[in-house]
Amino acid sequence: MPEHETAAEHTTPASDVGKFLHRRREQIAQRWADEPLFRTVFTVSRDEAVEAGRVVVDALAQVAESGRVADTDAAGFTAVREQLTRMVASRARFGLTSGQVSTEVDGLRPPAVNLLVGDLHEATPEHLRECTTLLTVLMGTLRLVVLETSLSEGQALIDRQHLELLEAATPVIRLWDGIVAVPLIGTLDSARSQVVMETLLESVVDQQARFAILDITGVPMVDSLVAQHLMKTVAAVRLMGAECVVSGIRPAIAQTIVHLGLDLGTVVTRASLADALGYALNRLGADIVLATPGGAGPR
Amino acid sequence: MNHDLSLSGTAHVPVLRLGDVLLITLQGDLHDGTAEQLQQDIAEQIVRNRVTGVVIDISGVEIVDSFLGRVLAEIAASSRLLAARTVVAGMRPAVAITLVELGLSLPGLRTALNTEAALELLAMTTPGGPRREPR
Amino acid sequence: MSGTVAGVEARLPIRSDLDLVWVRQHVRQAAAALGFGLVDQTKLVTAASELARNTLVYGGGGEMAAEHVCDGRAQGLRLTFRDQGPGIADPERALSDGYTSGGGLGLGLGGARRLVHEFSLDSTPGVGTTVAVTSWAARPPRQREEPR
Numbered sequence: 387m388p389e390h391e392t393a394a395e396h397t398t399p400a401s402d403v404g405k406f407l408h409r410r411r412e413q414i415a416q417r418w419a420d421e422p423l424f425r426t427v428f429t430v431s432r433d434e435a436v437e438a439g440r441v442v443v444d445a446l447a448q449v450a451e452s453g454r455v456a457d458t459d460a461a462g463f464t465a466v467r468e469q470l471t472r473m474v475a476s477r478a479r480f481g482l483t484s485g486q487v488s489t490e491v492d493g494l495r496p497p498a499v500n501l502l503v504g505d506l507h508e509a510t511p512e513h514l515r516e517c518t519t520l521l522t523v524l525m526g527t528l529r530l531v532v533l534e535t536s537l538s539e540g541q542a543l544i545d546r547q548h549l550e551l552l553e554a555a556t557p558v559i560r561l562w563d564g565i566v567a568v569p570l571i572g573t574l575d576s577a578r579s580q581v582v583m584e585t586l587l588e589s590v591v592d593q594q595a596r597f598a599i600l601d602i603t604g605v606p607m608v609d610s611l612v613a614q615h616l617m618k619t620v621a622a623v624r625l626m627g628a629e630c631v632v633s634g635i636r637p638a639i640a641q642t643i644v645h646l647g648l649d650l651g652t653v654v655t656r657a658s659l660a661d662a663l664g665y666a667l668n669r670l671g672a673d674i675v676l677a678t679p680g681g682a683g684p685r
Numbered sequence: 686m687n688h689d690l691s692l693s694g695t696a697h698v699p700v701l702r703l704g705d706v707l708l709i710t711l712q713g714d715l716h717d718g719t720a721e722q723l724q725q726d727i728a729e730q731i732v733r734n735r736v737t738g739v740v741i742d743i744s745g746v747e748i749v750d751s752f753l754g755r756v757l758a759e760i761a762a763s764s765r766l767l768a769a770r771t772v773v774a775g776m777r778p779a780v781a782i783t784l785v786e787l788g789l790s791l792p793g794l795r796t797a798l799n800t801e802a803a804l805e806l807l808a809m810t811t812p813g814g815p816r817r818e819p820r
Numbered sequence: 821m822s823g824t825v826a827g828v829e830a831r832l833p834i835r836s837d838l839d840l841v842w843v844r845q846h847v848r849q850a851a852a853a854l855g856f857g858l859v860d861q862t863k864l865v866t867a868a869s870e871l872a873r874n875t876l877v878y879g880g881g882g883e884m885a886a887e888h889v890c891d892g893r894a895q896g897l898r899l900t901f902r903d904q905g906p907g908i909a910d911p912e913r914a915l916s917d918g919y920t921s922g923g924g925l926g927l928g929l930g931g932a933r934r935l936v937h938e939f940s941l942d943s944t945p946g947v948g949t950t951v952a953v954t955s956w957a958a959r960p961p962r963q964r965e966e967p968r
Contacts, residue, residue, distance in 0.1 A: 583782055584778065584859055587778035587781060587782065588778055590778070590798070591777075591778060591798075594798055594799070595798075596798065596802075618785045618786070621785045621790040622781040622782050622785045624796060625776050625780075625781040625784055625785070625791065625794075625796055626776050626777075626778065626781045626796065626798065627775070627776065627796040627797040627798040627799075627803075628798060714841050714844055714845065716838060716840075716841060717837040717840065717873075718837055747848070747865070748862055748865050748866050748869065749866075750866050750869040750870055751870060751928060751931060752869075752873060778859075779858045779859045779861075779862035779863075780862060782859055782862075782863075783859070783862045783863050783866045783935065786863065786931075786934050786935055787866060787870075787931040787932075787934065788930070788931050788934065789931070
């Protein structure tokens with residue numbers, strides 16, 4: 387739309403800033419490459435830092451031209467989000483907080499604004515003011531985008547660690563040929579019980595286990611929610627063609643279960659892990675015989 | 686569910702006979718129509734071949750929804766009426782978890798880890814103990 | 821429903837039981853592409869299968885729209901099932917297990933709700949029904965309300 391461009395040439399600061407960013411792309415990228423944010427992240431070569439700078443300038447130009455300079459969701463930012471994420475992660479590894487990274491982003495503003503002021507020395511003071519304000523707002527939005535990125539990175543890290551912790555806390559032990567067990571220690575909430583269920587079921591396939599023992603000796607409390615999780619796990623194991631035994635039901639927990647009126651109906655339960663193992667071995671057709679004092683077992 | 690399943694495209698799942706057991710291997714994504722057709726085919730084969738067991742291997746099935754779950758349960762129930770026992774073998778963990786969350790634990794269904802274990806289970810529970818094939 | 825829409829990926833018609841197969845395959849592929857784990861994929865595909873069958877059997881057919889959503893933390897998939905069928909007079913009852921008007925096991929709606937992270941049902945008798953569900957990828961399962 388060339389007519390529109392001509393008509394708008396001297397009127398909208400947004401398009402002027404957009405054009406400025408295109409025109410001065412190289413100079414801005416060069417100056418940014420010397421700022422701490424780019425210099426410390428892109429350490430392989432200065433060219434690498436300059437190239438990364440160009441990508442950010444392009445994104446800002448696109449955002450300026452779209453007129454959404456205050457909008458962190460502007461389409462232009464999409465293209466650089468991934469690069470910004472990597473930059474933030476790199477600074478975070480250096481030990482910088484989100485606030486410090488944000489200050490470094492702010493350090494990119496003066497070089498860009500100075501170039502703009504130099505370019506507009508012939509413009510009216512009013513136009514100059516409008517353009518510098520706009521660029522300042524745009525750089526502030528970039529700062530917000532970076533802050534957003536670093537916060538969501540932190541959350542993603544917490545989520546990942548949470549999941550890893552859950553998995554680490556759920557070891558599956560092969561007790562015998564065809565018998566696996568999970569000793570549960572600690573509180574069994576929804577997230578944990580889902581991990582337990584998945585881990586146990588996977589091991590049933592891997593080991594081709596006919597029996598899966600869930601040992602709850604280390605679970606401090608069994609309420610109706612925990613009981614429900616246990617029942618679900620038992621049902622899923624059964625659907626796969628194996629049998630699930632719940633062991634380690636302490637007297638207090640047995641009483642709670644009765645008091646709550648919970649029906650563990652079809653679930654096979656045993657007092658201890660040893661009893662559960664004995665039950666499973668027996669069902670597999672193995673007999674446990676104590677060795678005679680002479681040493682040799684009965685043959 | 687009486688919507689027209691356009692008789693044109695209803696495919697048959699192959700039903701294999703091994704001694705007096707029918708072996709069915711389900712793979713991939715089944716149309717509702719194919720599943721319903723299978724239900725009929727199995728009942729007819731049980732009567733025709735006087736088999737005493739049905740093994741349905743679903744290790745190649747990625748999802749079982751309430752429809753397919755109901756078909757499996759109905760196959761087991763109707764086979765029972767025709768004096769054959771049904772074992773569903775090889776359900777994947779993700780499928781088992783999903784069925785349980787869905788609320789479909791299929792209590793009447795016999796299950797086994799794999800086809801081999803299913804055949805063993807049928808042999809073990811056949812009246813008169815383990816069978817020997819006449820030679 | 822939370823999250824911003826990152827674009828409508830597809831609209832699939834639900835007119836026959838063959839379409840149910842396409843719905844399942846599409847949801848499987850979209851969920852896998854967004855990084856859903858195997859169990860979460862299976863849950864979402866199963867929920868889609870239940871809801872699409874409801875659309876077909878009770879709604880007399882309709883369509884499913886699949887959207888990629890993003891809440892800043894995670895990638896999600898939102899599926900919206902629309903029909904212009906008779907609608908549901910009592911949604912609360914329709915969501916309870918064992919309720920059925922079509923000869924199934926009565927797990928369709930209530931079952932599907934348990935398989936997804938977010939669920940909404942909007943139905944007007946005589947006008948139609950819209951069910952929207954969203955699930956998120958790569959996020960530890962959230963504490964959910966205890967079913968009564």
